[in-house]
Amino acid sequence: MNIDTIVQAFANGLLLGGVYGGLAIGLSLILGVLRIVNIAHSVIIIFAGLLYWQLVTGFGLDPLAMILPVVALAYLFGLVVHRGMAQQLAREDNSTVMLAFFGLLVVLESIAVMIWTTDTRTVALGYLANVIELGPISVPLTRVVAALITVGVLVGLHFFLTRTLTGSAIRGLSQNPDVASMVGIDVTRLSRRVFAAGIAFAAFGGVVLAMTQSFNPQEHYRWLAWAFLVVILGGLGSALRTLIAGLIVGVIETMVGIFIPFQYTYLVLYGILAVALLVRSEGLSGAKQRII
């Protein structure tokens, strides 16, 4: 084993980690602000990935230009799901809400299978399908693009949440919804937008996933587990910490892969998850923060 292998694995890990951050942020937003465990998160990811595949590979449209339409469509879908479902369940038990979202998962997964079958899909990215050589390491351009877009989106979200009045209102909503309504914030409307944004971010994760990996409609549970892993590691603290947790998971996954056999990678990651849960029920960062 030489140093180049390690550098290459580290670079791969960072790029993979960027994708993981993208996969997790929607889950983190909805859980952190609205206290809703969106079990259907991963099926949104897969649905968006398939839609993206349809547009780019199926219809031959531009891979970068198609990101926004998929995300925008998911936002609209999120508005509908909030009005029709999440809002109605606001006063119900967590388990009831989870069950309802599991129902949504089953329905969406079935629709995805009906439309796109259970075949494994790979998006042909045309001009993005190059490999960049950087000295000893080589990285696929798609991964670099996907990771950079994700970092940009998460850093942007971080600044939105911490530097704008609407961001303060969203964090205030997560900390104390009653007082939020007392200062005149339309809590239902803001909640709906946050929920829809969470769904849109899930779709964004799906696009990023589709840019970098093959996927099929029925293996999304794995991505759900991955998203939870990142959310728990990062805590519900901030978009920035979700990104950092994603990078950590990505780097661990690739680095572990060069030292021990591939099949033990999950064991190590879930071991870390277990430790994270034991040490801090709120995530590794230590801060007892609940805000996104």
Place this chain on the structure above:
Amino acid sequence: MTAASAATGSDHPELVLTDITAGYFANDIVLDEVSVRVAPGKVTVVLGPNGSGKSTLLRVMSGFVMPRSGAVQLAGEDITRRGPAERLALGISVLPQGRSVFPELSVEENLRLGAWQVRRDRERFGNAVDAMFERYPTLKPLRHKAAGSLSGGQARMVEFARTLILEPRVLLIDEPSVGLAPVLVDGVYDELDRLKEEGRTILLVDQNVQAAVAMADYVYTLAYGRNHLDGARDGFEGQLDDLIKQWLNL
């Protein structure tokens, strides 16, 4: 004295509740035909034992509970069906019971959210926040600190500032000293005295009977969700001991 005859010394009461009946569940009545008048520039105090409906009365005033019957008027205009955000825009602000800061937001963010309704009016928004730091200079050096890390007294001042930031016409204050260390309670009543001296219109719901009556212009008492007694403070002070004994026997 009866509620119906409650004359407050002013012909144009700011906030008037007439025959309010309200409750949270179908066959549960928390308020039974309660009437209260809040006179402009005066401190109106509502007293009563636990469970007499004081807090619900305040929630009806702020629009968080819609009454089943009866009317709420602000300066002669019927606002019974207006929601909390609209009432806030009309000038009814609430200082809720207990800790109500956003703990993980900074002091400044807490105040800015207090001015949420005027956020589109940049100038008014900025001035409102600045004015509160002028009014509470002790908060200025704390502006970037998380509100949850403040002492109880400092957090209470943030809550006062957030409630006053829109310069409300009517201030509804719910149990201002509950949950505070006794040493801080005086500070809260000093602040209430300042608000009274400024001639603000205040409705105060309180269990701290002595302190509340000391600053009251007019007093109502509730019992079992109904109007019990009401009158100007002077007529009340003599009866206080009897009243408290009576409540303890309830």
